[in-house]
Amino acid sequence: MVINVRTAVDLGASLAQALRYVNAWKSRTVVVKYGGSVMMSGVSSAGRDTVIEDLVLLKGAGVDPVLVHGGGPEITRMLERLGKTSRFVDGLRVTDEETMEVVEMVLAGRANKMLVSMMTAAGGAAVGISGKDGKVFQARKQDGPEDLGQVGEVESVDTTVVKLLSTNGYLPVIASIGIGREGQSYNLNGDHAAGALAAALGASKFILLTDVPGVLAAGVDDRPLSTLRAGEARRLIGDGVISRGMIPKVEACLAALSAGVPTAHIIGAAQPHALLVELFTEQGVGTMITP
Ligand SMILES: Nc1ncnc2c1ncn2[C@@H]1O[C@H](COP(=O)(O)OP(=O)(O)OP(=O)(O)O)[C@@H](O)[C@H]1O
Numbered sequence: 001m002v003i004n005v006r007t008a009v010d011l012g013a014s015l016a017q018a019l020r021y022v023n024a025w026k027s028r029t030v031v032v033k034y035g036g037s038v039m040m041s042g043v044s045s046a047g048r049d050t051v052i053e054d055l056v057l058l059k060g061a062g063v064d065p066v067l068v069h070g071g072g073p074e075i076t077r078m079l080e081r082l083g084k085t086s087r088f089v090d091g092l093r094v095t096d097e098e099t100m101e102v103v104e105m106v107l108a109g110r111a112n113k114m115l116v117s118m119m120t121a122a123g124g125a126a127v128g129i130s131g132k133d134g135k136v137f138q139a140r141k142q143d144g145p146e147d148l149g150q151v152g153e154v155e156s157v158d159t160t161v162v163k164l165l166s167t168n169g170y171l172p173v174i175a176s177i178g179i180g181r182e183g184q185s186y187n188l189n190g191d192h193a194a195g196a197l198a199a200a201l202g203a204s205k206f207i208l209l210t211d212v213p214g215v216l217a218a219g220v221d222d223r224p225l226s227t228l229r230a231g232e233a234r235r236l237i238g239d240g241v242i243s244r245g246m247i248p249k250v251e252a253c254l255a256a257l258s259a260g261v262p263t264a265h266i267i268g269a270a271q272p273h274a275l276l277v278e279l280f281t282e283q284g285v286g287t288m289i290t291p
């Protein structure tokens with residue numbers, strides 16, 4: 001929805017609608033995944049990072065946002081600087097020991113702390129952790145036809161530390177790294193990890209923010225699908241219309257929905273204040289995935 005500021009009457013109606021939503025969302029958990037594809041570029045078309053602003057505003061309004069983030073492009077850049085090229089199998093980075101070291105340095109270090117810095121600068125109180133802390137993401141090696149090294153899948157989620165932070169006024173910022181039974185590090189797909197966390201927290205909403213405005217169906221136009229049913233999503237994956245990085249997003253939404261999360265959305269981070277519009281307006285933005 002475009003808030004019409006031309007008349008005070010329209011503005012009043014918009015504010016009343018927004019405030020009704022704000023009240024309805026108080027103390028409810030919203031798990032947000034911020035894609036590495038957009039978060040380091042740092043800006044929406046408003047010329048600044050409104051995602052960070054929105055998260056801080058939501059927290060201030062009494063909502064409980066929890067952020068899970070990726071950092072793919074930054075990891076690739078760092079590996080290149082070290083003279084290492086990445087190999088991907090079905091969108092997953094083959095992660096040998098040396099690569100895992102860099103993944104952890106960049107995700108749990110630079111990317112995580114940069115998000116915390118930005119939130120602090122925006123007036124928020126954020127605590128950045130990796131999924132290893134408090135065993136948020138206990139993980140095991142991902143099985144498959146090819147050995148992907150330390151690519152992991154979530155085995156179990158421990159929400160204790162996340163709730164501890166959330167209920168004490170902090171905005172948790174979680175790097176998508178998992179811990180194995182022997183303390184080893186696993187490189188997790190951020191979308192899957194975020195979906196598992198949304199399910200474990202019993203979140204009221206799961207939102208994936210990425211570099212496209214939603215799920216696009218080829219041949220229509222540039223506008224994303226406003227809703228997408230599970231069956232249709234599987235067909236679009238089968239047809240190759242949904243491919244690469246969009247596959248784990250749709251899968252994570254479907255997993256969260258079947259675990260009882262009421263709504264799951266894939267939305268573009270470039271639209272200014274996309275998170276606020278999604279939460280506090282009837283229309284919302286991007287693509288809503290439905291069971
Ligand atoms: N049907 C589709 N609609 C929209 N995007 C699609 C579709 N099929 C494939 N994609 C691709 O999915 C990409 C988004 O996933 P990607 O993994 O690149 O981003 P991210 O998850 O936000 O970032 P990161 O993985 O670095 O954390 C889009 O940029 C687009 O290229």
Ligand SMILES: [Mg+2]
Nearest residue numbers: 035070191245
């Ligand atoms: Mg991705």
